Amino acid sequence: MTAQILDGSSVATQMLASLRSAIADSVLHPTLATVLVGDDPASHTYVGMKTRRAASVGIATRAVTVPASASTDEVVQVVAALDADPYVHGILVQHPLPAQVDERRVFDTIADRKDVDGVTSASFASMSLNTGGFRGCTPGGILTLLDHFEIPLTGRRAVVVGRSPILGLPMGMLMLARDATVTYCHSRTSDLAHQIRDAEVVIAAAGSPQLVKADWVARDAVVVDAGYHPGGIGDVEPGAAERAGWITPVPGGVGPMTIATLLTHTARAAGVDVTPATDATSRVRSDAGVPGSSSNDR
Ligand SMILES: Nc1nc2c(c(=O)[nH]1)N[C@@H](CN(C=O)c1ccc(C(=O)N[C@@H](CCC(=O)O)C(=O)O)cc1)CN2
Numbered sequence: 001m002t003a004q005i006l007d008g009s010s011v012a013t014q015m016l017a018s019l020r021s022a023i024a025d026s027v028l029h030p031t032l033a034t035v036l037v038g039d040d041p042a043s044h045t046y047v048g049m050k051t052r053r054a055a056s057v058g059i060a061t062r063a064v065t066v067p068a069s070a071s072t073d074e075v076v077q078v079v080a081a082l083d084a085d086p087y088v089h090g091i092l093v094q095h096p097l098p099a100q101v102d103e104r105r106v107f108d109t110i111a112d113r114k115d116v117d118g119v120t121s122a123s124f125a126s127m128s129l130n131t132g133g134f135r136g137c138t139p140g141g142i143l144t145l146l147d148h149f150e151i152p153l154t155g156r157r158a159v160v161v162g163r164s165p166i167l168g169l170p171m172g173m174l175m176l177a178r179d180a181t182v183t184y185c186h187s188r189t190s191d192l193a194h195q196i197r198d199a200e201v202v203i204a205a206a207g208s209p210q211l212v213k214a215d216w217v218a219r220d221a222v223v224v225d226a227g228y229h230p231g232g233i234g235d236v237e238p239g240a241a242e243r244a245g246w247i248t249p250v251p252g253g254v255g256p257m258t259i260a261t262l263l264t265h266t267a268r269a270a271g272v273d274v275t276p277a278t279d280a281t282s283r284v285r286s287d288a289g290v291p292g293s294s295s296n297d298r
Helices: 008-024 041-057 072-084 103-107 121-129 137-148 168-177 192-197 238-242 254-269
Strands: 031-037 060-066 090-093 157-161 181-185 201-204 222-225
Touching (some): 008 137, 008 254, 031 072, 060 072, 121 168, 157 168, 157 192, 168 201, 181 192
Parallel strands (some): 157 181, 201 222
16 A cells, blocks of 8 residues: 655645735734855755745745855854844754854854744754754654644654754654654664664655665654655655655655745744644644653653
């Protein structure tokens, strides 16, 4: 049997439609600053996609481009100026930054209230401790997608392949906060196939084309492919759809959720009343209220 599709495009479209009407109903004018450092063509494409989708829901963008030769201090100064600008509600620094720039220092310059991309150390701590704030856009978008389709996480064996600070690492922490039993795998994991065969939920976020082989995927597993490589290739072999119970398509899965989440956060940062219904998280969580799901568990 073929897996059911976790259709990120359609959920993102619903989120954007709700966002558009929430912004139209408000007197507020949300503005997102985008910071693009260097000439990476993929980064230009992604910032362009975010800008166009922002415009489509009534969010203004302020595009700042910085030369590829910039130092960490120069990029930090750009971000600090946006932090101080009362007309900017959210700041997106497009990853990756050129090698000579200390990306962590740049991210951590973003004020908490403007970290709509959820990339600062403080936002990571909030995701890890489940204390609110903006979630990372890709991990947050994935969780919204799983919630939308009422995929339970409580007590399930979840494997995250990848441990990047803006995706794999926070993704695992968010699922841990939802009482999944989380295992991180990465480039030094010796038994990746074995770990994935045992997983009920697989988050493939390694940035390595088709790293996850179709025959590693357990029957009926939930497979989220957060890979995006040229030619519509993900981190999971397409044949996995023949075994999985649920799977995200590439394209049309995680990517659109990332952008819809970023824009939802930007509107919230500006004070727009975006109710949970707007970003689909109001759907009843199938693991909500399960005995033993207290955050005090060890
Ligand atoms: N500061 C950040 N940098 C990066 C992030 C991020 O969330 N914050 N994520 C990725 C790239 N990314 C957004 O920046 C991104 C990548 C892909 C998509 C997307 O919607 N892709 C489409 C396919 C598009 C196409 O092929 O034309 C899809 O999957 O359907 C959105 C966002 C790294 N950097």
